[in-house]
Amino acid sequence: MTDVTLRIDGMSVTVPAGTTIWDAARDAGIDIPVLCHDPRMAPVGVCRLCAVDVGGRTLAAACVRACEEGMEVRTSTEQVQQDRRTLLDLLLSDYPDVSRRERSTGDDALLAQARKHGISNIPYPDGSRASPRGEDHSSQVITVDHQACILCDRCIRGCNELQHNDVLTRSGKGYRTRIAFDLDTPMGESTCVACGECAAVCPTGALTNRALDGIALVSEEET
Amino acid sequence: MKQLTGTPPAESTVPTRRVDTLCPYCGVGCAVTYIADTQRNRIIHAEGRNGAANAGRLCVKGRYGHDYASHRQRLTRPLIRRDDAYPKGALSPMEERPGKPGGPVEESAVLPHFREASWDEALDLVADRLLAIRERDGGDALAGFGSAKGSNEEAYLFQKLVRAVFGTNNVDHCTRLCHASSVAALLEGLGSAAVTNVVRDVARADVALLTGCNPTDNHPVAATFIKDAAVNGTELIVVNSRRPRIADYASLYLPIQPGTDVALYNAMLHVLIRDDLLDHDFIRERTEGFGELAETVKPCTPVSAERICGVPAGDIERAARMLGGARAAMFFWGMGISQHTRGTDNARCLISLAMVTGNVGRPGTGLHPLRGQNNVQGASDAGLIPMVYPDYQAVDDAAIRKRFEELWGRPLSPRPGLTVTEIVGAARTGQIKGMYILGENPFISDPDVNKVREGLSSLEFLVVQDIFLTETAEFADVILPASSFMEKTGTYTNTDRRVQLGRQVLELPGEARQDWELICEIASRMGYPMHYDSVAEVFAEFAATTDAYASLSHAALGEWGRWYPCSDPETSEGEPIVFDDGFPRGRARLVPARFEPAEEQPDREYPLILGTGRVLEHWHTGTMTRRSRVLDTLAPEAEVELHEQDAERLGIADGQQVRVSSRRGTIVIRARVGTDVLPGTVFIPMHFKEACANLLTNPSVDPWGKIPGFKFCAVRVESAQAAA
Numbered sequence: 001m002t003d004v005t006l007r008i009d010g011m012s013v014t015v016p017a018g019t020t021i022w023d024a025a026r027d028a029g030i031d032i033p034v035l036c037h038d039p040r041m042a043p044v045g046v047c048r049l050c051a052v053d054v055g056g057r058t059l060a061a062a063c064v065r066a067c068e069e070g071m072e073v074r075t076s077t078e079q080v081q082q083d084r085r086t087l088l089d090l091l092l093s094d095y096p097d098v099s100r101r102e103r104s105t106g107d108d109a110l111l112a113q114a115r116k117h118g119i120s121n122i123p124y125p126d127g128s129r130a131s132p133r134g135e136d137h138s139s140q141v142i143t144v145d146h147q148a149c150i151l152c153d154r155c156i157r158g159c160n161e162l163q164h165n166d167v168l169t170r171s172g173k174g175y176r177t178r179i180a181f182d183l184d185t186p187m188g189e190s191t192c193v194a195c196g197e198c199a200a201v202c203p204t205g206a207l208t209n210r211a212l213d214g215i216a217l218v219s220e221e222e223t
Numbered sequence: 224m225k226q227l228t229g230t231p232p233a234e235s236t237v238p239t240r241r242v243d244t245l246c247p248y249c250g251v252g253c254a255v256t257y258i259a260d261t262q263r264n265r266i267i268h269a270e271g272r273n274g275a276a277n278a279g280r281l282c283v284k285g286r287y288g289h290d291y292a293s294h295r296q297r298l299t300r301p302l303i304r305r306d307d308a309y310p311k312g313a314l315s316p317m318e319e320r321p322g323k324p325g326g327p328v329e330e331s332a333v334l335p336h337f338r339e340a341s342w343d344e345a346l347d348l349v350a351d352r353l354l355a356i357r358e359r360d361g362g363d364a365l366a367g368f369g370s371a372k373g374s375n376e377e378a379y380l381f382q383k384l385v386r387a388v389f390g391t392n393n394v395d396h397c398t399r400l401c402h403a404s405s406v407a408a409l410l411e412g413l414g415s416a417a418v419t420n421v422v423r424d425v426a427r428a429d430v431a432l433l434t435g436c437n438p439t440d441n442h443p444v445a446a447t448f449i450k451d452a453a454v455n456g457t458e459l460i461v462v463n464s465r466r467p468r469i470a471d472y473a474s475l476y477l478p479i480q481p482g483t484d485v486a487l488y489n490a491m492l493h494v495l496i497r498d499d500l501l502d503h504d505f506i507r508e509r510t511e512g513f514g515e516l517a518e519t520v521k522p523c524t525p526v527s528a529e530r531i532c533g534v535p536a537g538d539i540e541r542a543a544r545m546l547g548g549a550r551a552a553m554f555f556w557g558m559g560i561s562q563h564t565r566g567t568d569n570a571r572c573l574i575s576l577a578m579v580t581g582n583v584g585r586p587g588t589g590l591h592p593l594r595g596q597n598n599v600q601g602a603s604d605a606g607l608i609p610m611v612y613p614d615y616q617a618v619d620d621a622a623i624r625k626r627f628e629e630l631w632g633r634p635l636s637p638r639p640g641l642t643v644t645e646i647v648g649a650a651r652t653g654q655i656k657g658m659y660i661l662g663e664n665p666f667i668s669d670p671d672v673n674k675v676r677e678g679l680s681s682l683e684f685l686v687v688q689d690i691f692l693t694e695t696a697e698f699a700d701v702i703l704p705a706s707s708f709m710e711k712t713g714t715y716t717n718t719d720r721r722v723q724l725g726r727q728v729l730e731l732p733g734e735a736r737q738d739w740e741l742i743c744e745i746a747s748r749m750g751y752p753m754h755y756d757s758v759a760e761v762f763a764e765f766a767a768t769t770d771a772y773a774s775l776s777h778a779a780l781g782e783w784g785r786w787y788p789c790s791d792p793e794t795s796e797g798e799p800i801v802f803d804d805g806f807p808r809g810r811a812r813l814v815p816a817r818f819e820p821a822e823e824q825p826d827r828e829y830p831l832i833l834g835t836g837r838v839l840e841h842w843h844t845g846t847m848t849r850r851s852r853v854l855d856t857l858a859p860e861a862e863v864e865l866h867e868q869d870a871e872r873l874g875i876a877d878g879q880q881v882r883v884s885s886r887r888g889t890i891v892i893r894a895r896v897g898t899d900v901l902p903g904t905v906f907i908p909m910h911f912k913e914a915c916a917n918l919l920t921n922p923s924v925d926p927w928g929k930i931p932g933f934k935f936c937a938v939r940v941e942s943a944q945a946a947a
Contacts, residue, residue, distance in 0.1 A: 099230055108230075121226060140853050162280060194853070195280075195282050195286065196281060211853075212267065215234070215235050216237065
């Protein structure tokens, strides 16, 4: 396999052909934010948060775009930053007030990115009030909050690519698109085998451990 | 405009500690981080770690089945049977009474027959009674069952106690009930019973044969890697008499009549030889006995096999050609191969298939009996077997015995001991008088429970060491409250031969104590001082007796463990694939098998064939999983699966209560009608006391592995109302 050499934020990087920009940047110690991507799964490039400037007409999603010889990648130009803030504004515009993940394990990746990008006022009306997307409490182990779902597909890939249980999918179109179990049956009545992979890979408060509802975990030292 | 206001605080805040350890359940050996609520001493969350066997993946048991350890029914004080609770017998009813929570044993019926005691009183009583039996009747009147749920260190100490202090080799554990026949065949054929390659090596196989196993239910995380491989081009041949979910990913599914495996595999060998799909170099250089094997399978044509095993001859041909044409093929098997009265013959056939096609010792090739318990490999390695010391060294070899006599400082018995089922039988006849059972529950796990009841009742003295009041503990004179997996540190060897360190997550409840310390206490009080400063020190003594572990130590295993053999844990992960240039016995021995029908064939009175097994959510006798809120809620009840043709003929509807009877007993259970099981066969999971599958099973055993044929006995199914 041949290697390609490119520059990422001014740093010269040589990687095997086919390596994604995101992987190359990570190996070079450059952190490109992601929500939909997880190194354990095939990238799908749907959240666009990882979009970077490669000198093209539009920004490129670093998680799926392969490195090219002589490519000049800039990961945090003002335009890139502004795009990320706009994406985060849109994702957060109908995000629920309570993220179950943030409240229990404190690791909601969307809210972490919001903090990192200094977002506090969303320039849109609160979409969660206009047409609520609903919750599903039918599973013994996982609470589903569709309002907190950003359709990143991680749970779907976790279910189908990692565990091969082939239960999770998408259903509906437009704003009514939702993750769905089997043919959109309640999770607890579906063929789900409760492996918990979907909740483990979910970056937001959409799929969380039901047993942690209403409790906040803090490390022993913090108390 | 929407304001991002920050997440409002939760109703309560819980102080937690994260501990990197292992899942306590199956032989896959998933690495996991448990997050413990330190205030309430319970686990509340689990995260998969990037372990060699699981790459961060977990299943429902590992992720949600950890709460058993903090169940309110944990034993926390030593218990001694009250004088008025003799003569001994079961104390709780077999059938469930509605509305009683917390699993099968009725505490309220059992506990009044015991009184709490101090540790000194309980341990002295155990030592005195066992010593008295040894002095009066000799060491062979005593026996011990250790457990494949315990650590390597506990297994080593337990067999040392039985051998050096009890003075007998009557020590065995549940490997006898799961892979004893596979072990017998592998030791005979290769000289080693461990897997020859790891599960995840299936990614490099062209073809994988999965026979008599249901990995999506019983080794769920291993199944995900096998499905990965299938998605990426590995062709799966799935053989079973109850269609497993993984057959969805198979290129070829062969539904086989129970107990006819030898016929199928001999026919596949026949085709491989007939069509010259052999690895002649491998056969010539690495094996012996090919001539006799070829002679044996010569008459075994696919057409004749079809008449016996029900698999169409064309599919047998195709399966053989797939194996013969594969650059690399891997062989997975489970209890559907081993738990037969000809289980050793079944495993011999699989070994022969791998050998004549040269499929061992290279990437993507190998023999992999999927191990059940988290430490069944390690417990066997550590000598929890009646015929062998640690490292499978024969007890009847004088030179080996002398070495262990020097190491342990006591004369040792030259007679191989009795196996699990033999010990239960010997208890019935009074030959075995005293027993120490650590972490096993033979009352539910052994075949023909009515006989087990007689055996346990007949014992003059029984001490049970466990975390819950098991059905077996109802027969005990003394019950010792012990440590759950979550409360101990020790090593466990998974199905891949990976030795990994499990770390203590929780504090022991009440006065419960570490299992290894209790073994030492009993030894010391019986006049054999046994003292170790730490579990790591026990490991060091064990490793010194066992070549495969010799380079390892707790420190060297670190966070992630090592595969054995491991030349140098500093620089090597160990060997994922073994036997690339030779077998421990030199050449592999090909042992031909001839088809013999199972002993108890169906007849007019008992027209159906019963096979027992497990369900995804439960573990063995249910002691742990039926005390896990999530697992017990997901699978609260036993069901007998029967084919819709049989159901229709018998007038049985899905969901109806039915009566299942064999020559040995009767149970009442809910019917689940479907097409996964073959017509003429039924399946019952083993976990449920109130519908105890082992009341029905046949105790006759395989002549070599001494494993009972749990997968085959004749039964009758009838509507419960009609029969009442």
